[in-house]
Amino acid sequence: MTTLIDNILDSVKPQDSEINKALKQGKEFKKYQKKITRSLNSKIVEGFSTQPTHYAEKSQNVLDQNKLNAAEVAELEELKKQYNFLQTRVQELQKHEMGTTQTYLDITNPNNKYHNNNINFTQGPGWAYVTNKGTAKAIVNNDILSSISGQNGCPSNIINVSSSGPNYTTPGHTLELSPPVITGTPIQKNQSCGNEGNNVYVNAILPASTQANYTGCYTDNLSAPTMTFIGGAPAPQASIVNGNFSQPAIGNNSYQYITSQSKIPGWNFNAVLVNNSGAWGYPVPYPSGNQCACIQTTQSMSQTLNLGAGSYTLTFFAVGRNCCDGSGQSNPVNIQLNGTTFYSVQPPVSKWTNYSTTFNVTTTGNNVLSFVGTWSAGDRSTAFQNISISGGANSAGSYTYSMCKEAAISGGYRYFALQNVNTQTSKGYCAVSNNSVGATSNGISYVVSGGFALWASGTYGKSGCSAILTTQGALSVVQNGTSIFATPNSNSNPSNYLGCYGDGPNRAMPLYNGGSQQYSYAQCQAIAQQTKSAYFGLQNSSSGTNAQCALSNNLGQTMGYGKAGNCTRIGDGTYSGGGWSNAVYNNSQPTSNYFLILQDDGNLCIYRGSGPNDNQGYIWCAMTNGKQQKPNPQYTASKGKYGRNYITSGATLAVGDFVGSNDGSTYLIMQGDGNLVLYTSENTLNCNFMADNNIGGGVGANALYDLGKTGFPSNVGKIGFVDDxxxxxxxxxxxxxxxxxxxxxxxxxxxxxxxxxxxxxxxxxxxxxxxxxxxxxxxxxxxxxxxxxxxxxxxxxxxxxxxxxxxxxxxxxxxxxxxxxxxxxxxxxxxxxxxxxxxTGKPVSSTTFGTSGIVNSAQRQALDQLTGRLNLLASQITEKTNSLLSKNIKVNDQLSSNKTNFTNSATDFNAITSMDQSGQLHNINEIVKDSDIVVLQENSRYLVWSILAVGVVSLSLNILKKD
Missing domain, CATH: 3.50.4.10 (Hepatocyte Growth Factor)
Structure with a gap:
């Protein structure tokens, strides 16, 4: 391609351009001009002179002032050399870029089989993910490969390639595969893939394909929920606080008039608290413990309950007092909800009667249950005990499965659950969490579907019965003060043996006679009776005939060192202590300490001792171990009469009282039919299918679902660009x-x-x-x-x-x-x-777009430097061109002037010639005129050749200007 600079430089070369021909002709013209001069000098005639030659001189001056000198020619030659060099470099880079561009087209071709795939370099060193723009991102270890495989738009398939992948972790390196790919930055753990070269807009928190997996049915605690409720929480399960009035405990055979909102736990109380009081004459034993509440005349008591809307069942025992006004009738009592009477009771006197009624709650929240005496004409009283409610709120939850799922997603939660659902409407309460450990911490939720007896006293059909653990180590059912059933207690002999307890330097029981070792059981007992010691013990003997005798009146001190394990039972059935241990006996009466326990293994047993930590030996077991079924949360130990899984000597169970195992899988209950029964429960999961075929939880149960991932709600609505x-x-x-x-x-x-x-x-x-x-x-x-x-x-x-x-x-x-x-x-x-x-941490800008990795930094630097040099050269060429144009203008101006002079001279010459031809020139004037004509002819000839020379030069400069 011929360029402007080529034309300019070629025009100033004397050996090979069109301007050289013009210069040669100019040289010949100068030679011929000298010849004319010599000829004219030889022909000069005295008395004659030529025309003035100032026109030629002026033209010559213009040529001399505007001709190209050697320095300018050399400068233009150097510019041409620089230009040619830079042009060669440009052509080399263009050739390289053409190859690079073709490579880029091959890399980014949508048909490139490696796009959006993982590749494995079979000859080492590893793997890479190839973007849909052909950029291979190194996967540097198995952990990263596992974290991205099939996740967040990344592929799971792998294509094996035979290349060893040199420099595959270095960005900008072309991997000569077929087709090729170019290396990018290594991919990070859990990094997203896809959409390279495109914009992305966040329109959802989780992928539309996200499915929730049902993980199980778990117990909730409404007083301390394991998950967070959205859109309202279910009301706590209905329960009466202190329904048997066991708190506060008052003395046996006593009573107290109490008006207080806090002294009786759970109750706003304006009545009488009674403990087996003979003064009030209510029949003993009471149905559930030793204390009851007595409403005299218009007294009242109430309790505020947090209840959900629904139907409830209220049960209680009540009895009237046969006293005072001679009517033989009890005090009529109205039972009210929020001030409205829904049930009235007037029980018979001298007989505890069990009552049950239902009531409806229309407004979820605090509701007041009241017992209000109505008799004001005289002194009548009614006692209450074992007040309880059951049932629960009909589900008022409004969340369906899909609504709860969407709420969890929108809130950035991974887990959600439906609780207390209505299976017909498929609606319930929605709970959410990101803590699976907390959500499942209370274990599987069951609901009782039935129960069966593991052991029973067989005393059904008897009225007025209660149970007691005797001080002789037997569990007995008593009717009207007479035992009608008792468990075997032969292992309790001797009946006054309390157990084996440790001793120390600070004696738990002082040793008699300086600790002389000469006493038997009978001898030591006689000494205790003589000294009026309540307790005696035998120590440091395995035979019981040469023991040390210890005496005490303080049982707490006697047992102070705790249980010992080195007492020996001798032939007569008595026990003797070993070294630093006392076999302790009760000297005041033939009784001992025993406890009955519902063990975690399902067995019901009686042991000697004051409790599980003082087990002095087996007395009796029902042998029900391993036969228990599922736990029943209504009968856990904490909800029993004594709030624990065991009772001690002298403890009683009235009708309705129970003792439960720790988890409620077994419970011993005194039934109203006179039978003492050990039950276990048959349970089923407290979650069920709803009408929409999803699973919902029952009361206090979470049907738990796992979305598998947690979204980022704050990202919704963002838009960005993903580069190659x-x-x-x-x-x-x-x-x-x-x-x-x-x-x-x-x-x-x-x-x-x-x-x-x-x-x-x-x-x-x-x-x-x-x-x-x-x-x-x-x-x-x-x-x-x-x-x-x-x-x-x-x-x-x-x-x-x-x-x-x-x-x-x-x-x-x-x-x-x-x-x-x-x-x-x-x-x-x-x-x-x-x-x-x-x-990137940078916002999108005009520099964000374009290819990445095709031209490396060295190439970019070379291109930048070349661009700078070309700009400088272009500036120099422009300056030189402007100078040449200025000279050209001056020559053109002189050429125009010479043309005018030439035209005038030609006109004069033609006029003289015309006169000469017409004979108008005569004598000397004609000679003079003739001489003038010759001179004019020569001058004209000179001017013609001068104009021709100037024209040639002007033509050359015009050529330069045009090029």
């Missing part, structure tokens, strides 16, 4: 506007932030209205009444999103400012995928 290497840049607010496209969230509302409301609207009208408003970020459409609510920019995802049936939420997608080369394609991603892209 998989790096994400977010669009700044200055590059975002509002489009006319919307994302729909069905059955959802974003409360507040309204821009007015439009009644009798349609979704199309609502959209049109929002599109016309610059500050409208979306709208909510209420399908129930066709009302449109445009929303400002503080709506979701800035604000909250709540589930709401038959209401749809629409958020307006952003538009973006584009640059030449920027992507016009936008893909939808979820918040997790956005979060796991490698973020």
């Amino acid at each position: 290497d998989g790096n994400l840049s977010e669009y700044p607010s200055s590059m975002k506007g509002m489009s006319t496209s919307y994302i729909k969230f069905p059955n959802s509302d974003s409360p507040g932030n309204d821009l007015g409301g439009i009644t009798n609207s349609t979704k199309t009208n609502c959209e049109t209205k929002c599109n016309s408003m610059d500050n409208c970020a979306g709208y909510v459409f209420d399908n129930r009444n066709n009302v449109c609510y445009p929303k400002n920019k503080n709506m979701y995802p800035v604000g909250s999103k709540n589930p709401l049936n038959n209401v749809d939420l629409y958020i307006r997608q952003p538009s973006i400012t584009t640059f030449p080369g920027s992507s016009k394609t936008t893909s939808y991603v979820d918040s997790i995928r956005w979060q796991n892209y490698k973020n």
Whole structure:
């Protein structure tokens, strides 16, 4: 390709350009001019002179002043050399870039088989993920490969390649595969893949394909919930506090008039607290413990309960007092809910009677249950005990499975559960959590489906019975003071043996006679009787005939060192202590300490001792170990009469009282039919299928689901660009506007932030209205009444999103400012995928777009340097060209002047010639004129050749100018 600089330089070379010919002709012209001069000098005639020659001199001066000198020629020659060198470098880089461009086209070709695949270098050293722009991102270890495989848009398949992948971790290196790929930065653990070279918009928190897996049915504790409720929590399970009035405990055969809101736990009390009082004459034993509440005349008592709406059953024992007004009737008592009587009772006197009634709660929350005496005409009284309620609220929860799932996703929770559901409507309470350990901490939730007896006293059909653990180590059923059943207690002999207890230097029991070892059981007992010691013991003997005798009146001190294990039972059935231990006996009466326990293994046993930590030996067991079934939460030890899984000597169980095992899998209960029974429960899971075929929890049970992942709600609505290497840049607010496209969230509302409301609207009208408003970020459409609510920019995802049936939420997608080369394609991603892209930390700008890794830094630097040098050369050429143009203008001006002079001279010459031819020139004047003509002829000839020379030079300069 011929360039301007080539034409300029070629024009000043004397050996090979068109201007050389002109210069040669000029040289010949100068030679001929000298010849004319010599000829004219030889022909000069005295008395004659030539025309003035100032025109030629002036032209010659112009040529001399504007001709190219040697320095200028050399400078132009040097410029040409530089230009040729730079042109060669440009051609080399162009050739390289043409090859690079073809490589880039091969790398980025959508048909490149490695796109969006993992590749394995079979000859080492590892793997790489290839983006859909052909960038191979090294996977440097198995942990990273496992973390991305099949996750967040990354492929799981692997293509084996035979290349060894040299420098595969160095960005910008072309891997000569077929087709080729180019290396990028190594991929990070859990990094997202895909959408390289495109825009991405977050339209969802979790992928649409996300499924929730049911993990099980778990027990909740409404007083300390294991999960967080959304949209309201179920009311705590109904229960009466201190329903048997055991607290506060008062002395046996006593009573107290109490008016207090706090002294009787759970009750606002204005009545009489009675403990087996003979003065009041209520029949003993009481049905459930030793204490009861007595309402005399118009006294009352009440308890505030947190109840959910629904139906409840109230049960209690009541008895009237046969006293005082001679009527033989009890005090009529109204039972009220929130001041409204729903049941009245007037029990018979001198007989505890069990009552049961139902009541309905219409408003969830605090409800007041009251017992109000009504007799005011005289002195009548009624006693109450063992007050309890059962049943529970009908589910008032409004969340379906899909609503609860969506609420969990929107709130950034992984786990959700439905509790206290109505299986027919498939609605219940929704709970969410990110803590699986906490959600499952209370174990599997069961509901009792039935129960059966493991052991029974066989005393059914007997009325007025109670049970007692005797001081002789037997469990006895008593009717009217007579034992009608007792467990074997032969192992309790001797009946006054208390147990084996340790001793120390500070004696638990002082030794008699200086500790002389000469006493038997009978001898030591006689000494105790003589000294009036309540307790005696035998120590340091295995035969019982030469023991040390110890005496004491303080049982606590006697047992102070705790249980010992080295007492020996001798032939007569008595026990003797070993070294530093006492076999302790009761000297005051033939009784001992015993405890009955419901063991965790399912067995019901009686042992000698004051409790589980003082087990002095087996007395009797029901042998029910291993036969227990499922736990029953209603009969755990903590809910029993004594709040523990054992009772001690002298403890009683009245009708309805029970002792439960720690987990409630067994419970011993005194029934109203006179039978003492050890039960276990048959349970079933407290979760069931609902009408929509999903599983919901019952009362106090969470049907737990796991979404498998947690989203990032704050990412919703963000838009960014993913470059060829998989790096994400977010669009700044200055590059975002509002489009006319919307994302729909069905059955959802974003409360507040309204821009007015439009009644009798349609979704199309609502959209049109929002599109016309610059500050409208979306709208909510209420399908129930066709009302449109445009929303400002503080709506979701800035604000909250709540589930709401038959209401749809629409958020307006952003538009973006584009640059030449920027992507016009936008893909939808979820918040997790956005979060796991490698973020550049820089906003999108005009420099974000383009290829990455095709031209390396060295090539870029060379191109930058070459560009600078070309710019400098262009400046120098421009300056020199402007100088040549200036000279050209001067020569052209002189040429125009010479043309005018030549025209005038030619006119004069033609006039003289015409006169000569007409004979008008005579004598000397003609001679003079003739001489003038000759001179004029020569001058004209000179001017012609001068004009020709100047014209040639001017023509050359014009050629330079044009080129």
